[in-house]
Amino acid sequence: xxxxxxxxxxxxxxxxxxxxxxxxxxxxxxxxxxxxxxxxxxxxxxxxxxxxxxxxxxxxxxxxxxxxxxxxxxxxxxxxxxxxxxxxxxxxxxxxxxxxxxxxxxxxxxxxxxxxxxxxxxxxxxxxxxxxxxxxxxxxxxxxxxxxxxxxxxxxxxxxxxxxxxxxxxxxxxxxxxxxxxxxxxxxxxxxxxxxxxxxxxxxxxxxxxxxxxxxxxxxxxxxxxxxxxxxxxxxxxxxxxxxxxxxxxxxxxxxxxxxxxxxxxxxxxxxxxxxxxxxxxxxxxxxxxxxxxxxxxxxxxxxxxxxxxxxxxxxxxxxxxxxxxxxxxxxxxxxxxxxxxxxxxxxxxxxxxxxxxxxxxxxxxxxxxxxxxxxxxxxxxxxxxxxxxxxxxxxxxxxxxxxxxxxxxxxxxxxxxxx
Amino acid sequence: xxxxxxxxxxxxxxxxxxxxxxxxxxxxxxxxxxxxxxxxxxxxxxxxxxxxxxxxxxxxxxxxxxxxxxxxxxxxxxxxxxxxxxxxxxxxxxxxxxxxxxxxxxxxxxxxxxxxxxxxxxxxxxxxxxxxxxxxxxxxxxxxxxxxxxxxxxxxxxxxxxxxxxxxxxxxxxxxxxxxxxxxxxxxxxxxxxxxxxxxxxxxxxxx
Numbered sequence: 001x002x003x004x005x006x007x008x009x010x011x012x013x014x015x016x017x018x019x020x021x022x023x024x025x026x027x028x029x030x031x032x033x034x035x036x037x038x039x040x041x042x043x044x045x046x047x048x049x050x051x052x053x054x055x056x057x058x059x060x061x062x063x064x065x066x067x068x069x070x071x072x073x074x075x076x077x078x079x080x081x082x083x084x085x086x087x088x089x090x091x092x093x094x095x096x097x098x099x100x101x102x103x104x105x106x107x108x109x110x111x112x113x114x115x116x117x118x119x120x121x122x123x124x125x126x127x128x129x130x131x132x133x134x135x136x137x138x139x140x141x142x143x144x145x146x147x148x149x150x151x152x153x154x155x156x157x158x159x160x161x162x163x164x165x166x167x168x169x170x171x172x173x174x175x176x177x178x179x180x181x182x183x184x185x186x187x188x189x190x191x192x193x194x195x196x197x198x199x200x201x202x203x204x205x206x207x208x209x210x211x212x213x214x215x216x217x218x219x220x221x222x223x224x225x226x227x228x229x230x231x232x233x234x235x236x237x238x239x240x241x242x243x244x245x246x247x248x249x250x251x252x253x254x255x256x257x258x259x260x261x262x263x264x265x266x267x268x269x270x271x272x273x274x275x276x277x278x279x280x281x282x283x284x285x286x287x288x289x290x291x292x293x294x295x296x297x298x299x300x301x302x303x304x305x306x307x308x309x310x311x312x313x314x315x316x317x318x319x320x321x322x323x324x325x326x327x328x329x330x331x332x333x334x335x336x337x338x339x340x341x342x343x344x345x346x347x348x349x350x351x352x353x354x355x356x357x358x359x360x361x362x363x364x365x366x367x368x369x370x371x372x373x374x375x376x377x378x379x380x381x382x383x384x385x386x387x388x389x390x391x392x393x394x395x396x397x398x399x400x401x402x403x404x405x406x407x408x409x410x411x412x413x414x415x416x417x418x419x420x
Numbered sequence: 421x422x423x424x425x426x427x428x429x430x431x432x433x434x435x436x437x438x439x440x441x442x443x444x445x446x447x448x449x450x451x452x453x454x455x456x457x458x459x460x461x462x463x464x465x466x467x468x469x470x471x472x473x474x475x476x477x478x479x480x481x482x483x484x485x486x487x488x489x490x491x492x493x494x495x496x497x498x499x500x501x502x503x504x505x506x507x508x509x510x511x512x513x514x515x516x517x518x519x520x521x522x523x524x525x526x527x528x529x530x531x532x533x534x535x536x537x538x539x540x541x542x543x544x545x546x547x548x549x550x551x552x553x554x555x556x557x558x559x560x561x562x563x564x565x566x567x568x569x570x571x572x573x574x575x576x577x578x579x580x581x582x583x584x585x586x587x588x589x590x591x592x593x594x595x596x597x598x599x600x601x602x603x604x605x606x607x608x609x610x611x612x613x614x615x616x617x618x619x620x621x622x623x624x625x626x627x628x
Contacts, residue, residue: 003512004505004507004508004516007505007507007508007512008507010507011506011507318506320501321505321506321507324499324503324504324505325505325520326471327469327471327491327497327499328492328516328517328520328521328562329488329491329492329517329520329521330520331488334520413471414466414471414472417462417466417471417499418462418463418466
């Protein structure tokens with residue numbers, strides 16, 4: 001019966017192709033939406049894992065989260081360095097990771113931090129050692145892959161967060177002392193160095209914070225203020241050794257109530273909860289994608305309707321064939337199954353083509369737009385909803401075939417033969 | 421297998437079509453069922469094939485009441501216009517007929533049957549690509565390939581000229597003889613009578 005159903009589909013190639021195309025387009029759209037939504041959610045959750053709170057300058061909490069965790073937006077401003085120690089001394093807090101942002105190397109952000117950053121993300125070195133001394137840097141796996149940077153190589157950071165933005169700090173080159181193993185987190189795309197090195201690059205005077213930061217003999221601190229990174233600009237003209245943000249991990253659940261309230265009420269800083277901001281971001285994203293999703297499902301329903309019309313016409317036009325099949329020994333159930341199979345095969349072809357098309361598009365887009373690859377958008381990583389989607393589309397094909405199949409099931413071969 | 425038609429009656433509304441019709445066809449016997457258009461030949465064939473239920477009476481083949489199972493296992497049926505499944509080529513039609521009748525197709529028998537009827541060269545042709553004569557041969561091949569015990573043909577020559585009528589009649593008789601099958605051909609064309617040893621005439625709902 002399958003070969004007969006396939007033969008009937010081949011017998012009307014244009015109609016079949018159009019129906020398959022309609023369903024393929026709708027499935028491709030839905031798979032793209034699923035992929036985009038699911039991979040974005042996974043990525044956001046992975047990058048924010050283990051971070052309970054982000055503390056930064058007042059402003060948009062979403063912007064603070066985006067700039068400090070996902071490294072995709074401008075920071076909200078700077079916060080005093082002393083806040084790091086204040087929070088570290090809070091018994092309700094287990095870990096505080098300092099961040100000093102402002103520069104990039106070929107579009108990869110340079111992050112001034114300390115060893116707690118690697119602990120927080122569970123990062124491991126693939127080569128070399130952790131940064132310790134002045135102007136030492138550890139680069140993420142993606143950075144190494146795309147810039148070709150190797151251990152011992154020096155590089156110059158540029159102002160701001162885009163590679164083409166402004167000039168570089170020629171006076172203070174960084175040296176690559178380590179390359180991180182791929183972690184699947186935002187750290188793959190970051191360049192990590194000490195907070196002091198970031199201050200040194202911008203000529204900010206400071207006390208030595210850690211052993212191993214042995215002085216500034218490699219470079220001159222007397223920079224022009226115009227060299228200040230954007231994140232540091234609100235602090236001008238004082239040139240205080242500030243930070244951009246702090247990533248906080250609680251020691252216990254009760255801290256979730258006390259710590260943010262304390263920061264918001266008692267300091268000039270703001271506390272943003274990644275879980276809340278991520279959920280808000282996904283909600284915004286979801287709302288904007290809902291319209292496309294509804295359109296795609298309408299397209300799938302149109303595909304089902306097209307199958308229904310095609311099979312209904314077939315049931316009328318092919319009744320002689322079906323009567324002949326019955327005379328040759330086909331049971332009513334077999335004839336019914338042939339029609340259902342036509343609907344199911346059409347829908348399956350549409351679903352499979354749509355799925356391949358969507359993933360192919362992601363693969364092409366990924367190879368053409370580096371940002372998508374940077375965001376970790378995988379081309380051939382199916383998400384759980386896709387199976388359900390394909391099953392739903394195949395079910396549409398079967399349902400669309402149901403009424404035409406019932407018609408042929410009820411065919412009286414003797415009556416049809418009398419008419420022919 | 422003996423075909424036994426016993427006291428079959430059929431009416432369409434108040435109009436009687438078959439009126440206490442009875443006859444038998446012995447195993448291997450070839451007979452012509454002759455009747456004018458509208459005399460009830462096709463209705464009688466439908467009843468013999470088990471496609472239609474008579475008002476009263478019975479039909480059996482080899483002692484078994486006819487129905488879907490008997491038709492599938494023992495009958496080969498040829499219609500005037502419904503010859504082949506339109507979406508399949510000639511060979512695939514024959515394979516499908518075997519699959520529906522026996523559960524498994526026999527490619528060698530299909531090829532031999534096509535060869536026997538002189539249309540092996542049209543095996544991959546679709547029904548719409550065949551001439552009238554080729555289509556009729558293909559329909560006979562489809563009916564024969566299931567090794568029927570009873571071959572039934574309804575108006576097999578109505579669309580053919582005199583020359584082709586003779587050829588098709590001979591082909592049917594030879595095919596039935598080679599297959600060891602009984603043959604019942606329903607027609608309004610009395611030119612065919614000369615080819616058959618026995619002619620059954622259907623008139624006023626009775627076979628004489």
